[in-house]
Amino acid sequence: MQSEQDQPKNLKWTFRNHSVGMIAENDFQWVEEKAPDAGAGEVLIRNVYLSLDPTNRVWMGEKDTYMPALKRGEVMRGLAIGVVEKSNHPGFKPGDWVQGLLGWQKYLVSNGEGLIALPQIAGLPLEAHFGLLGHIGLTAHYGLLQIGKAKPGETVVVSAAAGAVGSLTGQIAKIQGCRVIGTAGSDEKCRYLTQELGFDGAINYRTEPLPERLRELCPRGIDVYFDNVGGATLDAVLDLINDFGRIVACGMISAYNQDDVFTSRHMVNIVTRRVLMQGFVCLDHPEFAPQAYQDLIRWHLEGKIKYRVDVVEGLENAVTAVNRLFTGANQGKLVVKVS
Amino acid sequence: MQSEQDQPKNLKWTFRNHSVGMIAENDFQWVEEKAPDAGAGEVLIRNVYLSLDPTNRVWMGEKDTYMPALKRGEVMRGLAIGVVEKSNHPGFKPGDWVQGLLGWQKYLVSNGEGLIALPQIAGLPLEAHFGLLGHIGLTAHYGLLQIGKAKPGETVVVSAAAGAVGSLTGQIAKIQGCRVIGTAGSDEKCRYLTQELGFDGAINYRTEPLPERLRELCPRGIDVYFDNVGGATLDAVLDLINDFGRIVACGMISAYNQDDVFTSRHMVNIVTRRVLMQGFVCLDHPEFAPQAYQDLIRWHLEGKIKYRVDVVEGLENAVTAVNRLFTGANQGKLVVKVS
Numbered sequence: 001m002q003s004e005q006d007q008p009k010n011l012k013w014t015f016r017n018h019s020v021g022m023i024a025e026n027d028f029q030w031v032e033e034k035a036p037d038a039g040a041g042e043v044l045i046r047n048v049y050l051s052l053d054p055t056n057r058v059w060m061g062e063k064d065t066y067m068p069a070l071k072r073g074e075v076m077r078g079l080a081i082g083v084v085e086k087s088n089h090p091g092f093k094p095g096d097w098v099q100g101l102l103g104w105q106k107y108l109v110s111n112g113e114g115l116i117a118l119p120q121i122a123g124l125p126l127e128a129h130f131g132l133l134g135h136i137g138l139t140a141h142y143g144l145l146q147i148g149k150a151k152p153g154e155t156v157v158v159s160a161a162a163g164a165v166g167s168l169t170g171q172i173a174k175i176q177g178c179r180v181i182g183t184a185g186s187d188e189k190c191r192y193l194t195q196e197l198g199f200d201g202a203i204n205y206r207t208e209p210l211p212e213r214l215r216e217l218c219p220r221g222i223d224v225y226f227d228n229v230g231g232a233t234l235d236a237v238l239d240l241i242n243d244f245g246r247i248v249a250c251g252m253i254s255a256y257n258q259d260d261v262f263t264s265r266h267m268v269n270i271v272t273r274r275v276l277m278q279g280f281v282c283l284d285h286p287e288f289a290p291q292a293y294q295d296l297i298r299w300h301l302e303g304k305i306k307y308r309v310d311v312v313e314g315l316e317n318a319v320t321a322v323n324r325l326f327t328g329a330n331q332g333k334l335v336v337k338v339s
Numbered sequence: 340m341q342s343e344q345d346q347p348k349n350l351k352w353t354f355r356n357h358s359v360g361m362i363a364e365n366d367f368q369w370v371e372e373k374a375p376d377a378g379a380g381e382v383l384i385r386n387v388y389l390s391l392d393p394t395n396r397v398w399m400g401e402k403d404t405y406m407p408a409l410k411r412g413e414v415m416r417g418l419a420i421g422v423v424e425k426s427n428h429p430g431f432k433p434g435d436w437v438q439g440l441l442g443w444q445k446y447l448v449s450n451g452e453g454l455i456a457l458p459q460i461a462g463l464p465l466e467a468h469f470g471l472l473g474h475i476g477l478t479a480h481y482g483l484l485q486i487g488k489a490k491p492g493e494t495v496v497v498s499a500a501a502g503a504v505g506s507l508t509g510q511i512a513k514i515q516g517c518r519v520i521g522t523a524g525s526d527e528k529c530r531y532l533t534q535e536l537g538f539d540g541a542i543n544y545r546t547e548p549l550p551e552r553l554r555e556l557c558p559r560g561i562d563v564y565f566d567n568v569g570g571a572t573l574d575a576v577l578d579l580i581n582d583f584g585r586i587v588a589c590g591m592i593s594a595y596n597q598d599d600v601f602t603s604r605h606m607v608n609i610v611t612r613r614v615l616m617q618g619f620v621c622l623d624h625p626e627f628a629p630q631a632y633q634d635l636i637r638w639h640l641e642g643k644i645k646y647r648v649d650v651v652e653g654l655e656n657a658v659t660a661v662n663r664l665f666t667g668a669n670q671g672k673l674v675v676k677v678s
Binding site: 066230249250263265274276 | 404405573588599600603610611612617619
């Protein structure tokens, strides 16, 4: 029989405060405790990679959104990849890789609900499930093609284009034969977009005048806007949107950290130019995942799509790391190596 | 041979200025001149009813929208119903009723392009083509049912609900089995909505606190918002919109007369609640007109739909009358009796 002394230690961040502004360590509680053990019908999972996403901020709000608001004392919600350490569940065996809302913790016990077994895909490392597939890949593919309906020759603008979703979206748009312009927060990111990912143009929104540069780079107007940020970028696009343009409302990161007011001089164009604006969350559309993943894996293996994973070591650094999504300091899909 | 003396006099308003704020007589030129005569293949039309619509203001802007911006000296664009006085065109004969973009004038000559012959419908007066059918009826029917997809039991909010489009929209929503709340600019209009048209509730946005009253009257949130006004009403709705809600962006009258800034604290809900917002112009969807008119005529003859036409006498009063759309002084579909 295993003694208490031998049982592994669990590490976790539990949720403490709804707050505004950047995420603070104080919004969470760091807990070290005995790891749980798998009971009848359960599996014990050790998390390996934790995904950090802008939507983490949405979940930390006071109100329920597409998921319930977090409650004080609850483990912080997070998508993660883990390995099964012990299983009393017929569907899983030790060594299996699984993905799901496994939370900001090292160990957890699950009854199998919501757990997705990850296949081994030749040529793809484990991190590809966060950089290329999973919620990132499905969001980019579904948003651009099912909502945006991007067609050859059209002009597509992507904001937060060097981010995980944005960089995939822009590359998919290039594969569709579109002219693709991205916005990002540094010259280095802009160079990455045009020189590495094949974007037709990139705008550093921190140093360049966005409305003027967008107008220069989109001489035939904008047909599809894949919006990750909202705010002033959305308004600048509304000025240039073409008749029957589509705005894929994927995120409004500019509004997540503050009680932000959107101001627009061009909302009326939604009516006069017959614009579609559609919010979405990829979790609502799992039926599109198989086709999306098949395309993305094929395109990646053919060398048409690149992705970057930005790995932070150690669960204890998750809280400071998540803010890199809002300052723009991350380079590609942000994940924490938990163990 | 007819002498010049006998030829009828034409009256017309030509366009002069792009301007901001309310429409002024000075934005137009009043012209009295000899009426034109029909040449080979042409028809001479005498306008009888001229439709005044919020979109007149859109056409008067500096930029092309879904139609080209008006040019100085051009007859003011307007939808009208007229009678054929003389015809050298095989498709029309004297006495035929026709509808089209006939302009703010008493007489005009047409080659037949864009002219729609109006059928005589038993039980419906000529004005029904503006109050119930035509662009008003198609806009309400298409917007609510094709874009809004209003379903029984859902909550529908309509702004400018006592206006021509709004009052039809609300009544169609009632026929669909929806809970219907309207906003309007006077207590009398609100009484009209609830007591005459069967709305479940009405809010006087000038005297009542809109966000609070909307919340009271929409205890299960808002599923469909038929937006004729934009601005603060749109933002209040965005706060209460349900998951998968639909915003039918029909008009933004609040933005037409000024270089208006839309400010919103709730745009992020478009993403998190997966909201559809779709701008449209009924001219793009003529294929839906036959079904829409069939429904509207049947519902009207069954007593389920009422409409009001607010008739202003005399083309010379068109410019002052059109502002009643923006002050809210009109009672139902605003038309000018031209002759």
